[in-house]
Amino acid sequence: MTTGHSEVTKTSFQVSAEGGITLHARKWEPKQLEEDQKFLVVTHGACEHGGRYNDLLERAARQGWTAIAIDLRGHGQSTGNYVHVERFADYSQDLLSVLNYVEAPPESTVLIGCSMGGLVSIRTLQNHWKEHNCNPCKGLVLLSPLLGIKHPIEMWKKIVARGLSVTFPRTRFRSTIDLSLLSHDQELIESKRNDPRIRGAVTARWFWETRRAIEDAFRDVNCIQVPTLLLQSGADFVVDPLASKVWSNLINNCQTSEDSHQVHFRMLENWYHEILNEPQGPVVADAILKFGSNILDSNISDHSLSELPAAHQVAS
Template sequence: MQKWVAQPSKATIVIVHGAFEHGGRYEALAKQFQADGFSVIHGDLPGQGHTVGKAGHIRSFDQYISTVEAWLQEAGTEQPVFLLGHSMGGTIVMRTMETLKPEVSGVILSSPAAGILNGAGKPLEAVSRVLDKVMPTLRVKSPMKPEMVTRNQDMIEKDLQDTLILDKVSVRWYHEFRRAIKAAFKDVSEFPNVPLLVMQAEEDQMVDVDKTKEWFNLVDTSEKNYKQWPSLYHEIYNEPEWKDVYQYTLDFINRQL
């Protein structure tokens, strides 16, 4: 876990990264928040980055929720806390809010995985359900390629050299992810009355844009905002237009403060 402390600090932002990646990919975003007076906490999720254990594997999605709970405890209660999740990190934040209902001042979801594109076909899906029971740690090739998540050529080149980005995930990981998405819809009524900002890349090749809208429309909160970014790919904070995305995020946070 990394902590970037601003002096003085207006609030703490807890960042939850997505599938295949790691917390270190958010250092530039964390530094920008810090420069604008916000402390930031981020880290590696189980099975990713520098964490101990089999890479690309989890026993249960609850491991992710417990990790975020620990980060929130580190953030403390002395100042406002905002929870920001990207992609699968968005799914983790959804489930964290629905199950733990932590005291936060706002939730920000960046291209959240309310539906997965490029999933297993029906024959492979059937086989994988069997493997989930008998060989859950079996790892399969990830469909993700850097050019699918951003149009930023510098970031693409950097990702191609990043040895911490996963190229394989386990059968159990895949099914726990799918089960968590279903649970996020099933328990949407449990989402607490917390200000919510959902930002979705319009040209997303990783998650289903329509499913993001569907989940957003089901959430019942006093304040919720949906922003779809034209032409942007999945990783909106890494796109050439990231400054616009960042400013939109900052405006939402400052309104809550």
Template sequence: MSAVQTTIVIVHGAFEHIGRYQHLIKQLKDDGYKVICRDLPGQGRSEGVKGHIDSFHQYIHTIEEWLQEADEGPVFLLGHSMGGLAVIRTMQQIKPKVNGVILASPAVGILEGASKPMEVASRMLNRVCPKLQVGTQLKSEKVTRNESVRKRDGEDALILEKVSVRWYREFQHNIQQAFVKINEFPEVPLLIMQAGEDLMVDAEKTKEWFHSVDLSEKTYKEWPGLYHEIFNEPEWKQVYTYTSHFIHQQLSNLHHKEG
């Protein structure tokens, strides 16, 4: 089956925007894939209050809309970090018909959450002042070793510096739901690629989720030495090649089934 008929839907992570992945998008398009990718609600150039969502379902609904834009033919969902969590929750809730799911350092556990007092306060503030914004923990040197990306990020006005209390509570709640609803994840080939030196998400929680999900075909790949944003690391083309092999394998399987 020709790669021209294949669509890749990319879901970016928290605090950022899809413009940070132009190199990945270009590579996919050069290889003949159709790519669907835009900024998530409240991030990048999207509409709405920056750094805020009323409900995590806004992400799920947005991903569902992107999937509906795909042409007839194979479709793959690729989610990074919080985008990976959003892909998991989309699969659990609406069970879209896709040919494969690719998760890059998915945020099913975070390393630097709020302190215990702030965690308690956030629950109260979520009820009385959900749009109150607080500073993020994101620092470019924690997500990539790539100096050119770090420099670019330092000049990028679209990267969020604050998020709302409601956003944080919805994020935390859906991390929990990703585990609670583990058996709701449909029978779809899965590739999880986890950064070996991740300073943002808890790699042990990624492994726990991976080992808990009951699928007939799933692959876990750890990238030793790579920081959180594996598609923005100096070795990103190696990551891309591994991803491409997974996609081609699923297309080959589909071809044999149809044959």
């Protein structure tokens, strides 16, 4: 790991968002800020929070980034009904509220979206492009983004959830995801089990708004207009790896896409869903940060994919 900055500072802040929501965010940055400040903004997955990305934030700060991770509404230390939205676009507004608060210039900003946070980042860029014909960032990194659901959901739950999303939208359904299938690091899995800010249920409205957002992400593929690195775990029991590959191919085959706007896709065979929390996660983190730096430096030809491990071998 490149450690250009030995001393970093960690702070937290709150941002007012639509609907009377107060968002919590944490920030890591070098004590000596460079003249050309660069921003890395991380959006977490469903039921978790930005505090689970502190290792990445610290690593980024030591490499010169101002690194920020937010808690979306209803997650972590932010206010709101937990894991519930009236519209999926509310999450995008949360992300934009934080970007505006820290005054992150688009030309100096890279977004990282993990799982549901990947879908949030995608929809944020797509809507922003449609509405303003410009981007809120210069580069995008997606880690096992929620572009298709792999975890089996009984048909009766889907039918019931659809009706309840209108009549009783805050009706909750408990997650049945096996936490041990999120990472091969069992110590990390135990820490997640014992994290009081990890939620274990979603609402009917959240479920259907998320399904619509996935459909919209495929419909608006031509609105992704920044260089994108998509890393997908091959042994993913949460999201559908094939969906990420199809989405990437749609963008790369889109006539309006230029070479610098294509998605650079890598399937990490045998990896579980939480890529950064796998044993070789730090290697991936450094590759991501190098990708981001190359994007900001307009060095589009070097995407650091050669530094990524091809697969994670499970210990017997």
